[in-house]
Amino acid sequence: MNPLFFDLTVDKNSNTVSITREFAADKSLVWDAFTKKEILDQWWAPKPYRSETKTMDFKEGGFRLYAMVSPKDERHWAREDYEKIDASESFTASKTFCDENGVVASGIPSSMWKHHFSEKVSVTTVNIDIRYENAAHLEKMIEMGFKEGITVCLNQLEALL
Structure with missing residues (x-):
């Protein structure tokens, strides 16, 4: 089997990150991994951190409230607000700390995530386009290790599938 494709591109001119990742799994399984809390919590934090979802209502207007939990039990909270959902095909959500x-404190930056899922011969491709409010927010996320963290998470998802 050919290696599965992975690409992560940062465009500082447009304040965006584009991620393309292939998984050797049916689209329905990959969709569930992004949209069901019991599966998300198994991979959506780079080890040794773990993800704990406090609440999740995957519908337009719903949201997920979750914590990235450190090995010392420190919790870093985030929320994902679902804006548009096309079942099994795509969804758009804003994310913020x-x-x-x-409750989001004033001045906390958010980012807009557009996820698209497609399948060809038992390989599912996930495209994620992330837009930050400005270059400073994009730079801050990169400094915090976003590229390395999301890469680890997606590799954990591959192992889970």
Whole structure:
């Protein structure tokens, strides 16, 4: 079997990150991995961190409130607000850091994530386009290790599938 494709491109001119990742799994399984909390929590944090979802309502207007939990049990909270969902095909969500109640402090940057899923001969391709509000927010995420972290997470998902 050919190696599965992975690409992560940062465009500082448009404040975007584009990710393309192939998985040797049916699209329905990959879709579920992005949209069901019991599966998300198994891969959506780079080890040794873990993901804990406090609440998730995957529907337009719904949101996911979750924590990235460190080995010392420190919690870093985030929320994902679902804006548009085309079942089994795509979804768009804004993501931001928040407190344990989902309250976003003023001045906290958010990013817009567009996910698209396609399948060809038992290989599912996920395209994720992320737009940041400005170059400073994009730079901050890169400095915090976003590229390395998302790569680890997607590799964990591949192993899970």
